[in-house]
Amino acid sequence: MAAFERRGAEVVHAPAIRIAAAADDACITSDTLAIIAARPDILLATTSYGIRRWFEAADAAGVGHELTDTLVHSSILVRGPKARGAVRAAGLDDDGMSDEETTKSLVDYVLRDGAAGKTIAVQLHGFTDQPQLERLVAAGATVLTVAPYRWLLPEDSARVLRLVDLICAGGVDAVTFTSAPAVMALFGVADSIGRLEELQDAFSETVVAAAVGPVTAGPLLAAGLAPIVPERFRMGALIKLVCDHLEQQRVLRLDTRFGPVELRGRLFSLAGAQTTLPPSSLTLLRVLLAAGGTVTSRASLTATLPEMQDDHAVDVAISRLRQALPEPGLVATVIKRGYRIDV
Numbered sequence: 001m002a003a004f005e006r007r008g009a010e011v012v013h014a015p016a017i018r019i020a021a022a023a024d025d026a027c028i029t030s031d032t033l034a035i036i037a038a039r040p041d042i043l044l045a046t047t048s049y050g051i052r053r054w055f056e057a058a059d060a061a062g063v064g065h066e067l068t069d070t071l072v073h074s075s076i077l078v079r080g081p082k083a084r085g086a087v088r089a090a091g092l093d094d095d096g097m098s099d100e101e102t103t104k105s106l107v108d109y110v111l112r113d114g115a116a117g118k119t120i121a122v123q124l125h126g127f128t129d130q131p132q133l134e135r136l137v138a139a140g141a142t143v144l145t146v147a148p149y150r151w152l153l154p155e156d157s158a159r160v161l162r163l164v165d166l167i168c169a170g171g172v173d174a175v176t177f178t179s180a181p182a183v184m185a186l187f188g189v190a191d192s193i194g195r196l197e198e199l200q201d202a203f204s205e206t207v208v209a210a211a212v213g214p215v216t217a218g219p220l221l222a223a224g225l226a227p228i229v230p231e232r233f234r235m236g237a238l239i240k241l242v243c244d245h246l247e248q249q250r251v252l253r254l255d256t257r258f259g260p261v262e263l264r265g266r267l268f269s270l271a272g273a274q275t276t277l278p279p280s281s282l283t284l285l286r287v288l289l290a291a292g293g294t295v296t297s298r299a300s301l302t303a304t305l306p307e308m309q310d311d312h313a314v315d316v317a318i319s320r321l322r323q324a325l326p327e328p329g330l331v332a333t334v335i336k337r338g339y340r341i342d343v
Contacts, residue, residue, distance in 0.1 A: 004239060010266065012172060014163035016185040017151045019049065019126060028054065029061040031146040036063065036070045038144055040121040043071055044106055045094070046079045047125040051086035053148035054123060068092065074121070079106050080233075101233050102215050103129040107136060116140030126151035126181055151181040157189065164190050167207050168198045169305070170286065171279035173250055173265050174208035174242050177227070178235070183211075183219040200225065206286070208245060212238045252289045257342045258327045263289055273326035280305055281321040288331065293343035295334045 004011050032054070045051050058064040068091060076094040078084040080101040087094050098106035110120065115136055122133065124147040136143050154160060164186070166172045177183050190199040203209045203225050211217035213233030220227045228245055230237035252263040259271030263285060266276050277285060283304050288296055298314045308314050318339055322328035332342040 004243070012163060012166060014159040015154050016160050016163075016182045016189065017126075017179070018154050019149055019151065025057050025060065028057045028146060028148055029063070031144070032058050032061070032063055032067055035121045035144050035146060036066050038119050038121070038142070039070055040074050040144065041118040042110060042120045043074045043076045044079070044103075044110070044120065044122045045076060045083045045087050046103060046106070046123050048082035048086040050123045050125050050148045051083060051090065054146055055090050057148060077106060077109055079103060101213060103132045107132045110136065110141075111139055114139070118142070119144065121146070123148065125149070126179075151179075151185075153185060153189075160186065160189050161193070164193070164195055164199060166279065167202050168195055169279045170202060170206040170283045171266075172207055173246055174210055175203075176210045176212070176238060176242060177216050177220070178212045178238075180216050180219050183216065187219070187223070206283075208242070208250065210238060210242045210245075252286065254289050254292060254341060255343065256293075256330060258330055261289070261330070261341075268325065270326045270330065275324060275326060277321075277324055280317055281324050284317060284321050285325075285331075288339060288341050291340065293341050295338045295340045297338040301338070 055064060055067065058067045071092055076087055076092060078087055078094045078097050080097065084094050084097060096109060098109055117140060119142045120136055122136075122143060122145045124145050126149055133143055133145070163172075163175070167175060175186075177186075187196055187199070190196040200223055203220070209220050209225055209227040211220060211227040211229050212235065214229060217227045217229050228241055230241045246265070250265075254261050256270075262269045263282075266282055268275050268277055268285065284301060287301060287304050298311045301314050301317075302308045302310070305317065308317055318331060318333075322331050325331070330342055332340055334340055
């Protein structure tokens with residue numbers, strides 16, 4: 001949040017999911033004992049938190065030393081640098097990292113050397129990629145898993161419901177996603193209130209979806225959306241990409257009779273005067289600016305905001321927009337046709 005705010009952005013924070021410990025540590029202990037008994041040839045470590053949580057649970061159950069002694073003799077492959085750090089913090093060394101920091105590429109790494117006859121332990125994260133486990137089994141491996149944590153919906157859904165409203169109304173310029181479960185949770189919340197199609201349309205037309213990496217982007221791509229993804233799958237790279245993209249692609253500028261105007265997010269500027277617009281006015285102004293001074297009909301404006309049911313509602317909304325602008329005359333009425341920016 002602070003990184004975006006330092007760049008002048010207004011941030012809406014609405015977690016769609018939360019991490020929680022496994023529902024029953026007894027299950028973790030049982031899975032851990034099975035892995036210790038099997039003495040796996042390979043351990044696939046997928047997340048930093050998962051490795052830390054696993055060893056904490058093992059220590060609490062009194063089998064931490066046994067787990068470490070077992071994994072010393074395993075070939076440990078990590079999904080990314082954070083998982084590598086957790087493995088090393090546990091006093092172990094890894095033997096390699098996946099090429100693309102995804103579970104799929106981690107499994108590709110194993111299959112390149114052959115998995116037939118091998119026993120492979122997999123530390124699962126909150127979103128289990130079942131097809132990748134099936135690939136290992138199909139290749140002849142014995143697969144054991146442990147799930148140290150899980151994803152849950154937030155205890156208070158008010159903020160994520162507000163986010164759905166903002167996305168559908170075009171009240172945000174971009175939404176950043178850092179995990180695939182968060183994407184699916186947001187879609188699930190929108191679907192539960194009958195706004196999934198509207199939300200996905202917004203991501204297709206007015207709101208940028210940004211994913212930290214290809215795994216996170218997966219559910220967006222499956223929905224027919226085209227998220228932006230940084231070349232390096234890191235938060236810093238994601239923040240820079242979003243800022244650069246919005247600066248280059250999402251700032252609307254137009255020369256008008258009253259001087260040059262610029263719409264940057266919610267901030268509207270006209271010849272040095274600035275104002276911050278509410279969501280409905282922002283949506284209408286975006287449509288009018290995009291038209292470049294040509295007439296936009298009342299019907300077209302109605303289609304942008306579902307809450308406007310008739311021409312009178314459009315007229316009222318335009319009146320509010322004018323009141324919010326430094327120069328009300330910027331939005332001109334074209335009798336019996338609609339509205340336009342006065343260029």
